[in-house]
Amino acid sequence: MLEPDCEVVGAVADGRAVLEIAPRVRPDVVVMDIAMPLLNGLDAARQLKRVMPAVKVIFLTVNEDPDLAAEAFRAGGSAFLLKNSAASELLQAIQDVARGRSYITPLAAAGMVDDLLYRPDSAKGRRELSARQREVLQLLAEGRTMKEIASILNITARTVAFHKYKMMEQLGIKSSAELVQLAIKMRIVSL
Numbered sequence: 001m002l003e004p005d006c007e008v009v010g011a012v013a014d015g016r017a018v019l020e021i022a023p024r025v026r027p028d029v030v031v032m033d034i035a036m037p038l039l040n041g042l043d044a045a046r047q048l049k050r051v052m053p054a055v056k057v058i059f060l061t062v063n064e065d066p067d068l069a070a071e072a073f074r075a076g077g078s079a080f081l082l083k084n085s086a087a088s089e090l091l092q093a094i095q096d097v098a099r100g101r102s103y104i105t106p107l108a109a110a111g112m113v114d115d116l117l118y119r120p121d122s123a124k125g126r127r128e129l130s131a132r133q134r135e136v137l138q139l140l141a142e143g144r145t146m147k148e149i150a151s152i153l154n155i156t157a158r159t160v161a162f163h164k165y166k167m168m169e170q171l172g173i174k175s176s177a178e179l180v181q182l183a184i185k186m187r188i189v190s191l
Contacts, residue, residue, distance in 0.1 A: 001087055002031075006094060015039025016152075019047055027055060029094055034061040034072065035190040037142065038152065042075040042187070043134050049076035056097040058090075068187055069104060079103035129167060134188055136163040140176065141183035 002008055009025040012018055015036045022030060030048065034041040045057045058079040059072040069080045078097040081090060082105050093103040129137065132153075139149040146164070150157040164179070173179055183189045 002091070002094070005091055013037070015041060015044030018044045019051075022048055022055065023051060026052075029056045029058060029097055031058045031060060031090070031094070034059050034063070034068065034187070038139070039135060040138055040188055042071060043131065043138070045072075045075045045077060046131065058093050058097060058103075060090075063187075063190070065187075071187065073102070081105045129170075129186075133163050133167050136160055137167060137179060137183050137186075138188045140164060141180045141189040 006029075009027050010021050012021055013036070015032075016038045018030065018032060018036075019039070030045075032041045032044065036044065039047075041059060041061075045059070048055060048057065056078040057076055058081065059077045060081050060083050061068065061072075062083050064082060072080045079093040079102060081093055081103070085105050089105060096103040135153060136149060139152060144152070146157045146160045149160045153160070167173070168179065171182065173182065180189075
């Protein structure tokens, strides 16, 4: 769909692959889903922006949640679109971010404005997880064993356990099921 108007330099299926290939192919714009296996799009974008600060990230999702749109921009995104948006809207977003502008689909923009105007800041007092804790949390929520997580992250299973139990202590969580619920609530994984 993009090739008539854009030079597509790569395509990958998960967040870790984005981090692996992007520095080699040096894209100007990365279009990624928020819900990706191994490393979600939000965390992949955060890490990508650290190594490639000039890259523009366009997020695609099925979720119209204005909080998610705001989080996408905080993660380094330049655009936020819904998967059911027209193809022409994606091309418009690519053109806008290539020119240094931001883009948000009109379907999500109205909700963001309402939230800014009418909702108190619910994030106050919430403890933030480290990037490594978020990675461990996502992989746990995807049903991976500590051994599998250790292999994916190139750390020991003992270190994985340390991160898991530190998160549980930090957040007052008593079970692995509550951790999975938290991962869904924080949009680290989706249903």
